[in-house]
Amino acid sequence: MENKALDELATEMYEIVHELLKKYQFRDRNQICCHDITVSQCYVMSELKTAPLSMRSLANALFLDISTMSRVVDQLQKKGYAEREQDPGDKRIIYVSLTESGKKLLSEIEENLIASEKEILQQISPAARHSVLFVLRELEKSVAGWQHHCCVVPGKNQSIS
Amino acid sequence: MENKALDELATEMYEIVHELLKKYQFRDRNQICCHDITVSQCYVMSELKTAPLSMRSLANALFLDISTMSRVVDQLQKKGYAEREQDPGDKRIIYVSLTESGKKLLSEIEENLIASEKEILQQISPAARHSVLFVLRELEKSVAGWQHHCCVVPGKNQSIS
DNA sequence: TTGATTTATTTGCACAATACAACTAAAACG
């Protein structure tokens, strides 16, 4: 009985999450690509927002192969939004960081994305908004936990550092 | 004061949704691509689960250009998972439907995806599970409402039928 | 009815995303 209910919840959750994914991906495409950048490029820039990262850390953070990473960074570098810098200690490691213009562009885009979240939140009753955030936080933790115990990243040798 | 709080919620929501998107996209890549199919192809099959759709309806449902649709359907057809059929009334319209083997494959994949949602749900306290579903439903409605009043689909001439 | 317009789809084209495998270079290990 308890299990039956859980199966039904899981099925419903699959459907809703599927819809949400679709709609949010569309929003991202729509709001990011009218700037000078693609969705993948923007995702990479987001990861670099707080600190430079090595190629492998970037790839791990985005669950992508390191060769894919290398090429996306090529694009960003060509456009002047990111820079590569060799680690002076370990010369194998390349750190990627945002340039000033990269930071500026990212801020603009994130401002738009946050504005759209705000509009979405405004369609939810003020009383319920905090519970939405609470639930999303919980869900994010669960998904993270689930992935940790069950998945492997494409590039295999992930140090997850 | 009220506005300030809303801005903060929106910012936090942006960050959490971003993380969730990333992780769920990775899950989809991981769980779908070990079958005989890509993520985009699977998304198309999902749309066809309940009934055949015209090319344009498919493209609208997935927020993609109709030319992209045409090609993804090519792939599915080549693999024997989908079929095209001309509408006998209006000969411009092509209906796409799943073949038997397409339905079978989709069931298998969805079973896996639902199983992973179940594992994710199990990491959430039983008491909280219903509220997770409730909140996701609300959020989905809000995002749908937001897109309705603010966005346009790539193919432009959307009849949204 | 016929010519113009709209609508549904496909194709041509160009480029981005992606992974795997092969390669290079540097570090670590014994």
Next chain:
DNA sequence: CGTTTTAGTTGTATTGTGCAAATAAATCAA
């Protein structure tokens, strides 16, 4: 010092994507 591991790039192939042009069918207007 030679072997192995690690970080990154490049070659190759496939898919995804959108815009524009082409095609074909339906609709609309005189």
